[in-house]
Amino acid sequence: MNVIDWVDQRLDLTEVRHFVAEKGVPVHAQKIWYYLGGMTLFLFGVQVFTGILLLLYYRPSAAEAYESVQFIVTQVQFGWLIRNVHSWSANLLIGLAFAHLFSVFFLKSYRKPRELTWVSGMLLLFLMLGFGFSGYLLPWNELSFFATKVGTGIAGAVPLIGHFSLRLLRGGDDVTGATLSRFYGLHVAILPAIATALVALHLLLVQRQGMSVPPGVEKALKPGARLPQMPFFPNYILRDVLAWYVVIAVLAALAAFYPWELGTKADPFAVVPPGIRPEWYFLAMFHTLKLVPSHVLGIEGERLGVVAFAVAALFLVLVPFLDRRASRGESSRLFTVLAAGGLIYLVTFTIIGHYAK
């Protein structure tokens, strides 16, 4: 009697067996994009695992944070690897999350009945950006300190609640040890709790509704014909695992050849060093805000920019409800053009922001 039989006798795994036997994944030319979600989920797991290991040594105070990270990368066995993997994995995770977002956008996978899957995915992307923003400060080095000062300063430009948001984020008027404590709590407790719930919901919806088939592929099917299916277990899951291994290889190579620099310890009284900029995933927004004139039609430029980004984010969340044509199974070129425009904007401004002085 093996373990599964042992469990089956006690819990009755008939439904699970049925699910495993029946679950299939549509096979078509665009199925490659299905793997992006799995890879993103895998990296989330890597983050949780390496994050827990880092927690064992990290000390969240302005006096000890930098030294504790220094201790991790120099004294702890394989501490350097864990820290480098955590840093690189965070960046790959956000990169893959964006790729997943755009693949779903272009394939119109958000259309009815998957609106909630899209909304939960969008909220997860915002949470990942929150993870990135809060985690960036934790090593308490010079770059992260001043970048957080700039970033939280932008939050201060939000109309009506700007000053409140700034003080809420910083734990005061300036970036101090209180900010570090808040960001730590946010990074290791609040965001993970929400993210876990949202990931569970997202996966549940995906399992419940199955994989979406692109409208073009659906239209090309003859009436009454069904798309060929690939069994989820083991055919698809093995492919997923294969993709995860590729991700592990990339992570290991990046961690060993391009280690994440620790930099110098933050000094709140130091002069702002040149070249302060946020992480790459905020660069497009940061550079756009830099280009906005100080005043537009009598309104403060930065404030206007922040409002515009908030509207764009809201628009993204509501895309399934706005794109009525896609919901009816009709072609919706306007949203394809909008997605392409958004992608071009993000890539261009990220590159320009990277090279801008």
Place this chain on the structure above:
Amino acid sequence: MSQVRFALCGLCLLCGLVGAGAIDSSAQTSPASATNSCVACHTTQADQRLANPTRLFAGQDVHRDKGFECVDCHGGSPASSDKASAHDASGRIAAMAFRGKPTGQAVIATCARCHSDAELMRSYAPKQRVDQAMEYATSVHGKQLAAGDARVATCASCHGAHGIRLVSDAKSPVFPTNVAGTCATCHADETHMAGYTLADGSALPTHQFNDYRKSVHYNALTKGNDLSAPTCNDCHGNHGAAPPNVGAVANVCGTCHTVFAQKFATSVHQPIFDKGCVECHTNHAVVKPSDQMLSAAPSGVCQPCHNGDDKTDKGAAAAVAMRGGIERLKDEIDRSATLLAGLKNAGIEVTDQQLALREAGSKLTLARTEMHGFDPLRLLPILADGMKIVAAVDRAAQTGRAELSFRRRGLFLSLGAILIFVVALGLKVRQIDRRDHERRSPSATV
């Protein structure tokens, strides 16, 4: 009756015009030009020589800000609208006598009237010195003036006459960054300086300003914004301006370069070098010192006295020994820094080693300082300490290299294992797909 009224008026005016006790707080607040006939009349003059002073004085001027008026320096009667009585030089009341434009010693006397009065200055600028006129009398300028030379600088030549600003004002001609330019107005002017000679009878040069602009001091002052960097008055004095005496140069330089001066004072060169530091570093064109200077070869500064080719020249041998030790430590530090930079770039934490290397750099600086005692034996323990630090850093760097090598080997092994697993997984997937396909095909044909 009219004489009594006149005397009363004169007394009132006197109170508002001259003398320490006469300049009270009410003067500070009263608008200078409200009833001032000097301003009213001179402002409208077509001759700019007459109009400019009122324009400048009406702008930013420290004296005007404190409530002083034209009459305080020039005399005359600002209450009178009649030109003749306003400029009455006979002055029925002596203090009211029109003095016109002071020149030569009169400038010193005019300024000293207040600036040498400790009691008066206390009420305006309590921390300001009151010995400027006395110092000036000891300066070359003061002595020349006393000898009847009217071309030398007086107070107004440097501070200006109207529109005078505080020394701490960046626009003041005597603000640290402007001092050299102010001195150069005369001292770089060949025509103006013609006829002046040095103690040895040679003509007073006019290239000092150009030399100074090449110096490390000028760079620090103007480009590094280091207001403590020396300009003309820091070495020559300001009010008591004079060239430092031969033998006093080391003291002048030692004001800032204290440790160097102490080392030099114990050296064999101290009794020999007439011009002290200037012998090697020059005076106005002091360039950034380099290790190349320490050589009896043509590139160095030891050569005029020492001969590098002469094996019996102990001075040349000492220069070679000191330079050799310094160069060795410098090379070792550079080599070790490159090694650490490579390790850091590869992700090995080397902060402690980099800090230690900074300590070795301090030893190098210390050796360069000690060199001013010109005794190779005194450098040896310092250089040895520096080399010991570098050796310790090197040992730590070797450990770092081993760690890096271990990481890379580990990575290749891991990647190899992953690759094997990926290939195996790929084959397994293909096998499963083929099996599924075969399983579906017979049923399709049934």
